[in-house]
Amino acid sequence: xxxxxxxxxxxxxxxxxxxxxxxxxxxxxxxxxxxxxxxxxxxxxxxxxxxxxxxxxxxxxxxxxxxxxxxxxxxxxxxxxxxxxxxxxxxxxxxxxxxxxxxxxxxxxxxxxxxxxxxxxxxxxxxxxxxxxxxxxxxxxxxxxxxxxxxxxxxxxxxxxxxxxxxxxxxxxxxxxxxxxxxxxxxxxxxxxxxxxxxxxxxxxxxxxxxxxxxxxxxxxxxxxxxxxxxxxxxxxxxxxxxxxxxxxxxxxxxxxxxxxxxxxxxxxxxxxxxxxxxxxxxxxxxxxxxxxxxxxxxxxxxxxx
Amino acid sequence: xxxxxxxxxxxxxxxxxxxxxxxxxxxxxxxxxxxxxxxxxxxxxxxxxxxxxxxxxxxxxxxxxxxxxxxxxxxxxxxxxxxxxxxxxxxxxxxxxxxxxxxxxxxxxxxxxxxxxxxxxxxxxxxxxxxxxxxxxxxxxxxxxxxxxxxxxxxxxxxxxxxxxxxxxxxxxxxxxxxxxxxxxxxxxxxxxxxxxxxxxxxxxxxxxxxxxxxxxxxxxxxxxxxxxxxxxxxxxxxxxxxxxxxxxxxxxxxxxxxxxxxxxxxxxxxxxxxxxxxxxxx
Numbered sequence: 001x002x003x004x005x006x007x008x009x010x011x012x013x014x015x016x017x018x019x020x021x022x023x024x025x026x027x028x029x030x031x032x033x034x035x036x037x038x039x040x041x042x043x044x045x046x047x048x049x050x051x052x053x054x055x056x057x058x059x060x061x062x063x064x065x066x067x068x069x070x071x072x073x074x075x076x077x078x079x080x081x082x083x084x085x086x087x088x089x090x091x092x093x094x095x096x097x098x099x100x101x102x103x104x105x106x107x108x109x110x111x112x113x114x115x116x117x118x119x120x121x122x123x124x125x126x127x128x129x130x131x132x133x134x135x136x137x138x139x140x141x142x143x144x145x146x147x148x149x150x151x152x153x154x155x156x157x158x159x160x161x162x163x164x165x166x167x168x169x170x171x172x173x174x175x176x177x178x179x180x181x182x183x184x185x186x187x188x189x190x191x192x193x194x195x196x197x198x199x200x201x202x203x204x205x206x207x208x209x210x211x212x213x214x215x216x217x218x219x220x221x222x223x224x225x226x227x228x229x230x231x232x233x234x235x236x237x238x239x240x241x242x243x244x245x246x247x248x249x250x251x252x253x254x255x256x257x258x259x260x261x262x263x264x265x266x267x268x269x270x271x272x273x274x275x276x277x278x279x280x281x282x283x284x285x286x287x288x289x290x291x292x293x294x295x296x297x298x299x300x301x302x303x304x305x306x
Numbered sequence: 307x308x309x310x311x312x313x314x315x316x317x318x319x320x321x322x323x324x325x326x327x328x329x330x331x332x333x334x335x336x337x338x339x340x341x342x343x344x345x346x347x348x349x350x351x352x353x354x355x356x357x358x359x360x361x362x363x364x365x366x367x368x369x370x371x372x373x374x375x376x377x378x379x380x381x382x383x384x385x386x387x388x389x390x391x392x393x394x395x396x397x398x399x400x401x402x403x404x405x406x407x408x409x410x411x412x413x414x415x416x417x418x419x420x421x422x423x424x425x426x427x428x429x430x431x432x433x434x435x436x437x438x439x440x441x442x443x444x445x446x447x448x449x450x451x452x453x454x455x456x457x458x459x460x461x462x463x464x465x466x467x468x469x470x471x472x473x474x475x476x477x478x479x480x481x482x483x484x485x486x487x488x489x490x491x492x493x494x495x496x497x498x499x500x501x502x503x504x505x506x507x508x509x510x511x512x513x514x515x516x517x518x519x520x521x522x523x524x525x526x527x528x529x530x531x532x533x534x535x536x537x538x539x540x541x542x543x544x545x546x547x548x549x550x551x552x553x554x555x556x557x558x559x560x561x562x563x564x565x566x567x568x569x570x571x572x573x574x575x576x577x578x579x580x581x582x583x584x585x586x587x588x589x
Contacts, residue, residue: 020493024410028420031403031468034395034460035420039427042438049438056441103330109323117327119576121334126572128522130540131561135341137547138554146340149357178337190580239431242524242540246547260433260525267437268529280434291429 046277054274068278078279080254081262082286084169088258089237092173092180096233097226099177100184105218107185108192118189122182129179133246136175137162140247162248165255172243172256180236184229191225192218231294238287259283345369345558352554368555369563378560380535381542385564388452388538389520392459396516397509400467401475405497407468408475409483421472424465432525435461440529451536458526463516470515470581474508475501511578514571521568539564 019026050069053062072078107118124132139146140161148158161171195217203213219226241260244250250257250265257265263283267276339359344352345368347361372378407417436458443454482504483496491499502509527538537545543564546557572579 016492023493024406024412027402027406027410028412028416030399031464032420034399034464035423035427038439038457038461039423039430039435042435042442043430045438045442046434049441106323106326106330110320111323111327117331119573120331122579123338124334126569127338127565128540128561128568130522130524130543131341131565134543134547134557134561135337138344138558139337139340141554144353144554146357153357178333182334186579235429239433241431241433242528242544245524245528246544249548260431263433263437264525264529267440273437273441277437280431280437284430284434287429287431 047281049274050278050281052274054272054277056271056273064274068275069282071275072278072282077254077257078259078262081257081259084254084256085238085240085258085260087169088173088176088240089234091170092176092237093230093233095173095177096181096184097230100181100229101188101222101226103181104185104188104192105214108189122186124179125182127179129242130246132175132179133243136171136178137247140171163252165252168248168252168256172240172247175243175247176237176240180233184233187225187229187232188222191222195221227294231291234294235287235291238283259286341558341561344554345562347555349555368559371553372556372560372563376542376546376556376560377534378539378542378563381537381539382564384452384531384536385521385538385540388455388459389517391452391456392463392520393513393516395456396460396463396467397471397513400464400512401471401502401505401509403468404471404475405501408472409480421468424468427461427465432462432523436525436529439526443530451531454530455523455526455538458530459520459523462523463519466519467512467516470512470578471505471508473581474505474512477508478504511575511581514575515578518568518571521564 051063051065053060053064053067103121107114107121111117127135138144142148142158142160142163145158145161147161151158159167162168199217200213203217208216239260240258241264244256244258244261245264248256250261259279260283263276263279266272266279343359343361346364346366348363348365348367351358351361351363403420407421411417439458443449443457448454478501483493483500486496486500487493522540523538524540524544527541528544531537531541534542534545539560543557543561546553546560
């Protein structure tokens, strides 16, 4: 930071003192500016747009008050998209957590070549999401996919996994399960490893069964990790978009249209930006409500235990 | 005390555990094996509708096709440039903030507000912010897609970087800088010359996480990159999936090529995998 023209000594001293004194705030400044311009302002701007009939292509920008929100509540597709998202969330999170805990307990046992097994088990979450999606697109493919080939080998009729409205959403959930169960495993394993061996040894001396040990030692200790991982999976589940976009495009019909897909279509296919903005705010409120209720419960339980 | 190496005993429970572990392993790895074999199979064999994992005749034509004919290198280049610049900005601004937050006291709980905000952002789905950002960039006349993506990606990489780096900066004892300052160094100099070199491994790990996140990003890239020359890898792969459904070989070859750097990076930071969530890793 050398200046070629030296200001009077007193002045330079003053400046450097001022810099030193406000160093904390100055260091926080770049990140704060990024937050302000790219998150805080856009959020308010989004709320502002949501009160307008904003058709981007026609350059239409007309104040309509709460109309967008009224249309939303009456929009069956939007309500349907919320239901679809919840359906996905429920399936994917439940399976991920149950399987994840089971696998974590399994991998926490004394196993041969554990150092190799663990990294290989969590390999799915290391792949880029879109590559994972591509892998499953191949597996699900009606004509040439692996599942179809298996069914044919046994003389059964292949199934349209992604274009049958009965299980299209579950098929997408399965992709998510394959990709993110390893994450649950990792988090739960971190919790399991904080349990000292002597607790189990004492329980064994008292004649506790494996199941009793799991319920009375393991579960209480990993309760925090469990709640955290559920919260993270739910938040992540709400933003499900890329898999739907690439695998079904929201179809068949609207059966896999998530809230994100609904917003994307309204905003960037039909360019009803005001309407899309309103939908996105409703979605945000949903997520905040879920995570606030959840974290409050989490805090209360943690306080109760202490 | 050195941990004693316990012999794995051969009980029923233990055998069952190993069998289960093997099943888990197969489920985790099988889809990956399908991808690898599809990228090496001839189209004829793939379309035979027969169950065969290992290709009877290995071909590299799909790798040639995806790189030379489909412009995959262009996607990779776009992704690399955007990811690297995004990461530099996020780690630069993030490390300054993390240093400040671990070393200084702020008036009016400014630091707490800042940290909570950094956490709240991560619950906001990208599709929510993409609408106002789309309008903002249009109004400001910013049309360079790479620049837009670099700015847009800060929304998620910066909070990640801050949260990870705070952990790393906390581990550096403050006494070290105080010692340097007693020797006459200014606070700024102490930060640059004493703290940053010590936190370098943490900076590197954080940078890798930012790159991974940018490499994976989909929503922003989909909305802002409208022509193939601007596509990032995820958009390129998605366009393969939605437009030409029959190029399975090229699709898997491209997927593998674009996964390679990511797998390499994650291997490096494996033991930090949970740090971004405020948890200590698995050892």
